[in-house]
Amino acid sequence: MEQILQFFFEYKEAIFIIALSIFLGIEVISNVPAVLHTPLMSGANAISGVIIIGGIILVGHADLTTFSLSLVLGILALIFGTLNVVGGFAVTDRMLEMFKKKKK
Amino acid sequence: MDKILGALNGVEFTIGDTLLELSYLIAALLFVVGLKLLSHPETARRGNLWAASGMGLAMVTTLLLHKDAAGNGIPLTNVWIIMAAIGVGAAIGWTIARKIKMTAMPQLVSFYNATGGAASALVALLEYPNALAGDVGSILVTVLGLIIGSIAFSGSMIAYGKLDGKVGDIMKPFITYINLVLLVVTLGLGAYIIFSPNPPAEMVWAIYALLGIALIYGVMFVMPIGGADMPVVISLLNSFTGIAAAMAGFIYNNQAMILGGILVGAAGMILTILMCKAMNRSLLNVIIGAFGGGGAALDKDQGTIKEITLSDAAVLLSYSQKIVVIPGYGLAVAQAQHIAHELDTLLEGKGVEVRYAIHPVAGRMPGHMNVLLAEADVPYEKLVEMDDINPDMPNVDVAIVVGANDVVNPAAYDDPSSPIYGMPIIDAHQAKNIIVMKRGMGKGYAGIENFLFFNDKTRMLFGNAKDSIQKLVSEIKNM
Numbered sequence: 001m002e003q004i005l006q007f008f009f010e011y012k013e014a015i016f017i018i019a020l021s022i023f024l025g026i027e028v029i030s031n032v033p034a035v036l037h038t039p040l041m042s043g044a045n046a047i048s049g050v051i052i053i054g055g056i057i058l059v060g061h062a063d064l065t066t067f068s069l070s071l072v073l074g075i076l077a078l079i080f081g082t083l084n085v086v087g088g089f090a091v092t093d094r095m096l097e098m099f100k101k102k103k104k
Numbered sequence: 105m106d107k108i109l110g111a112l113n114g115v116e117f118t119i120g121d122t123l124l125e126l127s128y129l130i131a132a133l134l135f136v137v138g139l140k141l142l143s144h145p146e147t148a149r150r151g152n153l154w155a156a157s158g159m160g161l162a163m164v165t166t167l168l169l170h171k172d173a174a175g176n177g178i179p180l181t182n183v184w185i186i187m188a189a190i191g192v193g194a195a196i197g198w199t200i201a202r203k204i205k206m207t208a209m210p211q212l213v214s215f216y217n218a219t220g221g222a223a224s225a226l227v228a229l230l231e232y233p234n235a236l237a238g239d240v241g242s243i244l245v246t247v248l249g250l251i252i253g254s255i256a257f258s259g260s261m262i263a264y265g266k267l268d269g270k271v272g273d274i275m276k277p278f279i280t281y282i283n284l285v286l287l288v289v290t291l292g293l294g295a296y297i298i299f300s301p302n303p304p305a306e307m308v309w310a311i312y313a314l315l316g317i318a319l320i321y322g323v324m325f326v327m328p329i330g331g332a333d334m335p336v337v338i339s340l341l342n343s344f345t346g347i348a349a350a351m352a353g354f355i356y357n358n359q360a361m362i363l364g365g366i367l368v369g370a371a372g373m374i375l376t377i378l379m380c381k382a383m384n385r386s387l388l389n390v391i392i393g394a395f396g397g398g399g400a401a402l403d404k405d406q407g408t409i410k411e412i413t414l415s416d417a418a419v420l421l422s423y424s425q426k427i428v429v430i431p432g433y434g435l436a437v438a439q440a441q442h443i444a445h446e447l448d449t450l451l452e453g454k455g456v457e458v459r460y461a462i463h464p465v466a467g468r469m470p471g472h473m474n475v476l477l478a479e480a481d482v483p484y485e486k487l488v489e490m491d492d493i494n495p496d497m498p499n500v501d502v503a504i505v506v507g508a509n510d511v512v513n514p515a516a517y518d519d520p521s522s523p524i525y526g527m528p529i530i531d532a533h534q535a536k537n538i539i540v541m542k543r544g545m546g547k548g549y550a551g552i553e554n555f556l557f558f559n560d561k562t563r564m565l566f567g568n569a570k571d572s573i574q575k576l577v578s579e580i581k582n583m
Contacts, residue, residue, distance in 0.1 A: 007241040014354055018366050024136060025370025032143035034382075034464045034489060037375065038471035042213045043142045043152050044371050045342050047135050049220050050159065050364035051349040052190075054227040056166045057356055059186050060178035070230050075189045077226035082193025084220035084345075089156040090201035091212055092142075096149040098206075098478040 039095045046088025052081030105169070120169045120177075127165035128360035134158025135364045139371060145484075162360050163190075206479045207436045210469040211267035214260045214338045217345050221256025224249055224348035225315065231355050232311045237303035242355060247294045249351030250311065251318045256344040258322030263334050263341065266326070279328045286321040293317060325391075333390050335469040336379045340387070343372025382464035384516075384527040412563030414572075417539055418579035421451060424501035424537075427458045428493060430530050431473050432466055434507010434543065438569035441480035444506065447577050448482070454580075459486050461493040461503075461530045463511035494531045503535035505556075507542065507569045513554045538562040541572050 008015060032040055055078040062071050105120040134154050141151025167186060171177050178186075197216070204212050228249035235242050265271030293314050297307060304311075329337055350365025380387050412420075421427060429448065435441060448458040460477060467473040474487055497503070505512055512532040515522040532538055538561050556562060565572050 003240050007244070010241055011354065014357070014359070014362050017359060017362050018350065021363050021366035022370040025139075025367045026374050028136065028140045028367070029143060029371040029374045032375075033145065034462070035471050035474045035487070036143060036145060036148060037379070037464075038209065038213070038469045038475055039148060039152075040139075040142050040471075041339055041342060041372070041375060041469070042209075042216075043148075043155060044139065044368045044375075045213055045217050045220065045345070046152075047139065047155055047159070047364050048217075048342065048346040048349050048368040049223070050135075050162070050361050051220060051224045051227060051345075051352055052159075053162055053166050053358060053361050054231075054349075054352040054356055055189075055223055056163060056178075056186055057170055057358075058227055058230055059189070060167070060170060060182050061172040061176070062182065064179075064181055064185070073226050074230055075185065077223045077230070078186060078189035079193040079196075080219040080226070081223035082190045083197040084216050084223065085156075085159055085197070086194040087197030087201045087212075087216045087219075089152060089159070090198050091204070091209070091216070092152045093149065093156075094201060095206075095209065095475050096152060098475060099145060099148065099484065 039092050042092040046085055049081055049084035049088055052085055055081045124165050124169040127161055131158040131162035131360045132363040206476055211264045214264040217342050218257050218260035220345040221253045224253030224352055225257055227352045233305050235304045238301055243298050245351045245354035247297055249348050251294055252344050253348035254315055254318035255322035256341045258319040259326040260341045262323050262326040263337050267334050273330055274327050283324050290317050290321050336376055336390050339372055339376040343369045346372055410563055412565055414575050414579045422454055422580055424456055426500045427456055427502045428461050428500045430461045430505045430508050430512055430532055432508025434569050436467055436476055440570040440573055441476045443570055443573045445480040445482045447573050450580055459488050462487050463490050463530050466511055490530050497531040497534035500535040502537045503532040505532055505540045509554055512556055514556055533559055539565055541565045541569050
């Protein structure tokens with residue numbers, strides 16, 4: 001019990017953000033027309049690539065003097081994260097571009 | 105940049121530190137605004153760009169301004185390595201995104217989701233040894249990030265394989281029990297790692313074991329779920345990837361990661377529930393995968409299958425006033441969206457009103473059909489959603505069902521024993537005439553008989569959707 005309370009206190013800001021983001025996420029998504037479900041899922045997927053920030057920090061402070069498995073895996077994480085971000089936003093844009101075209 | 109601005113809780117912070125946090129705030133706001141804009145047709149594209157620019161901003165400022173606990177920035181050599189890795193990822197991601205066929209969109213989204221999950225799992229794996237012994241809080245988020253990220257990765261890869269036709273369905277009841285055991289083992293090992301008093305550096309074997317089991321669980325989790333339910337699964341796993349990223353945000357105490365991740369986690373969860381609702385099923389029902397089969401067998405009273413010749417179909421269509429095309433995955437597989445548009449333009453030229461009725465779960469992803477038809481330049485106004493078209497169905501002269509099955513199965517109305525009973529459908533059976541284009545008499549993805557095909561008003565046109573429509577177009581032109 002004490003550990004849980006301690007955890008809450010240490011991470012109180014983050015826990016506030018989580019609680020409020022959940023409502024934000026639900027609120028933002030409600031009333032979305034079915035037409036946009038696929039682009040929205042794809043766009044949201046690209047945002048979840050925010051893990052790339054973690055990848056940058058990880059590799060950024062990695063020790064380069066010795067070659068290690070961690071370094072290789074860290075670089076791999078960066079490549080995967082970029083795939084998620086760049087690919088995700090690019091493919092969403094391509095889908096939405098089509099919706100635009102026939103509007104004129 | 106290195107000028108010290110002040111101290112917080114005894115720790116000095118510089119202009120650079122402040123700018124970094126400020127940029128995270130802006131990035132987080134851009135994610136929220138972007139997602140909001142993404143949910144409206146007129147602003148969707150802009151929303152995507154805003155979210156992308158938020159990501160770009162956070163990446164650049166992290167690279168330039170981030171400092172480790174000792175206050176050291178990112179060394180130049182590391183910056184080059186990071187830029188090289190990002191360059192490789194960006195080049196591959198961009199090329200695939202631009203080259204891929206629109207029909208393969210769902211599996212691509214699944215693939216990108218897998219990469220995001222893998223990145224989260226790897227970050228958690230590599231950060232674990234840095235945690236302090238007995239620091240339950242940070243080990244908890246690391247373990248959760250690892251488990252959720254791994255499941256999102258391997259699960260999404262299986263979903264990708266299924267949508268791409270590379271992985272079949274294995275639907276055996278005992279898988280549910282195996283999965284239950286796997287889940288218990290995963291959580292048990294996770295709890296062991298979290299509460300172990302040993303320093304993490306000595307527990308590296310356990311974290312790798314956890315990675316392995318979580319990966320296996322992800323595979324087994326998606327394996328028994330039918331291909332037709334993949335959209336729901338992808339949406340769910342997308343939500344997982346978001347949560348995994350947020351867990352990593354905890355490790356770095358990075359608010360942009362936490363907010364972005366949880367935002368996607370919540371949005372993905374809601375989207376998943378919306379999709380389940382559209383199929384009138386619960387999430388649990390989808391996950392257990394107890395779908396397929398069941399429903400009343402066909403009796404002799406159901407009537408017989410009647411075929412239609414191309415010329416008859418051409419005449420029927422040309423002399424109709426109102427036509428509704430109901431596309432399904434068959435249309436997507438056959439790449440028939442362009443020729444379908446040619447057909448509707450041709451008929452419009454003859455004064456026939458043609459509309460497309462889009463079921464919320466038509467295709468392999470909600471909205472997938474809209475994307476495909478938009479690709480073929482079908483005007484936006486012609487795409488009508490199920491709830492708007494159904495009241496008008498009795499006035500429709502011909503309903504053309506192209507490669508759709510379960511979404512027009514009247515068993516949803518009148519067969520309580522059918523697995524799809526209660527699912528909203530497009531009321532094709534209400535139309536005056538029905539033409540069903542189908543490759544053969546196989547059952548739909550849900551594996552249930554469709555009484556619509558035996559309806560007196562129904563005529564079947566067997567063959568690949570693209571070929572059938574192609575022939576139909578030339579037939580009408582020759583009339």
